[in-house]
Amino acid sequence: KMQQIINSIKTSGYDADRFTLSISLPISLSIREHSLWLYYEKEGKEILEGKLKKEDIVPLKQIWKYIYPHNVTSEVGLIHESGDTADFFVELVIQWEKDEIEMQVMERLCPKEYKERAKKTNVYNMGVYSRQGVDNSLGSVSHTKFMEEFSVPPPVPDTPFQLDFRMSRSSIWLGGRYCKYTRELPQTPWLIKGVRKCFSSVEELIGDKVKEFLDCEQVKFLASGREDVDVRMLGSGRPFAFECVNSKKTKLSQSDFEDLTKLINDHHKAVQVNSLALVSKSSIKRLKQGEEEKRKQYTALCITKDPYELENIKKLEEFKDLVLKQETPIRVLHRRANAIRDKIVHSMTVTQLNSTLFKLGVISSAGTYIKELVHGDFERTKPNLCSILGVDTDILALDVTEV
């Protein structure tokens, strides 16, 4: 069976060169170790008294850890490391069918404790018994009581053990920037009461390919802010990252990045990525900070109710660091508290298109609602273009040009 496991590790496809081998033993081992200790105490009283305590005995698991992994290393072809330094974990699991039955002696030894745990099903949903828990409980049980319920020395197991194993990997993070060239795709899956409103999303169009390329169990999407469905993301794109859980491939060469970029970009022309790289977990913090701190740049296509005077519109370019008071836009009021937030419009540029149409360039602080800057959201955003220009102004389209 060990040979089977070793072969599985070799053919698993994980591109690791280090691993950590651990073992999980039946919990009834704790009871048996306790029983054996009581036996040695009784029989070797004269020799042991005062010289040896239960805690001095090296646990079986520890001895296994000292000896066994090194035997496997050469066959598996990976360097063994103990502790948290490796990123590839192989856990051997020893199971015994009578484990649960033997554990039930705990209910008789510490009835109050284990009966209570049996009731708390959501805290103890993985099982009422744990190695730590059992060791602690046994500490409070008297020798005589223990010997009443469990044989000392422990009985020889009469059924064989089962050996199984699990392989897992620490997560890696893949970062980059994405551009969205359509006004019909949401950033993340759009579901209302469990029903999809749009058949895909930026997250899925990129994530599906990342998952495929790295051969991982799951990908989790993070981005530095987001844009609406009907807003394009242009320029160098929005920073994003995927946490790749349990991926087979974790080492990427320059050409791997190029291949992955091409794989994603060929998937759909409306979603394009660039600057892919593996990033550390700590850079993810900066991703979220950027969302709150960085300035953003936009282009808005604006329309006025009546023909405007270019001179009047050009006045917008004179504003520097204009402070807006934005009351929560009605279109997000269902999920945000009704509050007034200060936002800053650092600068604006204006380009005339025709007598009622113009392009507005905006640089603003993070979190500024640009659509509401233009039409005012029934004056919940003040000032707004309607109030500044003295004419009803509305927004027809919005692009994010820099994040």
Place this chain on the structure above:
Amino acid sequence: SDLSSIKANKGPIEDSIDLTEKYQSVTERYYTPYYKIDEDRTRKNDLCLQLHSNRISLVTLAPSHPILTKNLQIKEVDCQVTKSLDRKKNKAVGKGKKGGQNLDPTSILCHLETEDARYAVEAIAPSKLICMNKLVLDNPSLIRNRPDAEGHIAILLPYLGQIEECKASLLSKEAYDKIISEER
């Protein structure tokens, strides 16, 4: 529709949308109107619930209301509904709008005081009051000049479980337009 129906457009912003499409105002783009007309057809205290796609609703006057049809001046918007209930004091805190006053369809939000009559504005939908529109409290003429935009009277959040029943009890724009045109 599927992925193939979505096209990539990298051109300038003015080429990225269909400019020939008919222009729709903010209210027309995001809100669907539902009408509650007064049983008393001489008084015609007709109201409108503008329902946003996210369920937030605005209470406004319907186009057939005398304040709009006769261009009446509103002297005051009185939010003191009873001796102990002042709608202006409403506080809806946090995402869940905790503490927002509970409203039935016939709960009175405020009274509009004109020269000849006093109109009661009802909530129309079973909902939580998010806020009265401060703008119209200071400037009542907005109700007359911009009824379905800056002149909305209150913002409510209808209860999720009761919104469908509520919509069914009100008139759609089509039904409302038909009744009003037949009245003339």
